[in-house]
Amino acid sequence: YNRLALYNAVTLTVDHQTSENSWQELIRAPQLPVSDCKLAIFRGNMSSDSAPQANPASNRTQGNVLITGASGLIGSALSAELRTGGYHVYALDRHDASAPFHYDQKTRHLHLDPDIPLTAVVNLAGANLADGRWTKARKQTILSSRTHTTADLCAALATLPSPPRTLLSASAMGYYGDTGENQVDETSPAGNDFLAEVARQWEAATRAAR
Numbered sequence: 001y002n003r004l005a006l007y008n009a010v011t012l013t014v015d016h017q018t019s020e021n022s023w024q025e026l027i028r029a030p031q032l033p034v035s036d037c038k039l040a041i042f043r044g045n046m047s048s049d050s051a052p053q054a055n056p057a058s059n060r061t062q063g064n065v066l067i068t069g070a071s072g073l074i075g076s077a078l079s080a081e082l083r084t085g086g087y088h089v090y091a092l093d094r095h096d097a098s099a100p101f102h103y104d105q106k107t108r109h110l111h112l113d114p115d116i117p118l119t120a121v122v123n124l125a126g127a128n129l130a131d132g133r134w135t136k137a138r139k140q141t142i143l144s145s146r147t148h149t150t151a152d153l154c155a156a157l158a159t160l161p162s163p164p165r166t167l168l169s170a171s172a173m174g175y176y177g178d179t180g181e182n183q184v185d186e187t188s189p190a191g192n193d194f195l196a197e198v199a200r201q202w203e204a205a206t207r208a209a210r
Contacts, residue, residue, distance in 0.1 A: 061086055063119025066101055066112075068092040068149060069170075075124045090116070092125070092153075103149065110152045118164035121157065125149040126170070126202075134194075143198050150205035158208045169206050175199035 065082055069075045070091035079089045092110075093099035100113035112118075127145040132138050150169060157163050176184045177191015190200045 061088060064088045064090060064116055066090045066092060066118050066121045066164075067124065068103075068122070068153060069124030069126065072124060072128075074170075075122075078122065078124075087119070103152065105148070108148060108152050110156045112156050112160060114160060117162055118160075120164050120166040120168065121153070123150055123153055123167065123169040123206075125153075139194060143201065146198065146202045147205045150202060151208065154206050154209035163209075167206070167209050169203070171203050172199045175203070 062085060065087045067075050067079055067089060068091075070079050070089070075091075079091070082089050090101050093102045094105060096102065097104070097111075100116055101111065103110045125145065126149070127141050129142060134142075154167070157167065172195065174193075174195030175190050176188055177193050177196040179188075179191070190196045
């Protein structure tokens with residue numbers, strides 16, 4: 001299951017059978033039960049299998065969506081699905097400074113083209129947990145690749161004259177720590193291990209967009 005904690009709105013649970021229309025509604029804020037919903041936090045076991053199945057492409061443009069981590073497992077599947085649904089998808093580029101949406105990790109400067117109005121932003125950026133041993137340096141990379149990108153993204157979004165209505169920001173089920181056989185939901189407290197602390201700081205980094 002993928003958990004979506006929607007601040008000031010509702011809590012949704014998205015399972016692997018979620019329909020295409022339901023996923024599209026997460027992007028279209030006015031279609032959510034509470035139309036002024038501003039931010040969603042994903043916690044859960046996200047895989048490409050949880051993405052909806054593609055339907056024939058629509059000729060109608062639904063809007064512009066910016067995705068960070070667009071080349072990853074989830075980002076690439078979601079990008080393809082949104083394009084199928086009629087959205088224009090932009091990736092946050094980390095290499096081409098001339099791109100309309102660009103992030104320089106060294107200087108932490110994040111540029112958003114004000115001439116491209118965004119319908120929604122999906123934040124999936126973060127170093128792969130499985131890429132190498134968890135040395136002290138690697139753990140810092142895992143943390144900072146999430147918190148820095150998220151904080152800088154949200155700060156930049158907050159400065160736009162017309163910010164997007166919806167921000168979906170990834171988190172992880174590791175937020176809850178080792179709960180054994182106990183069930184948890186969005187009201188459950190964070191755990192006390194490394195991944196729980198990463199998820200807690202990752203979610204807190206969205207503060208500027210709330």
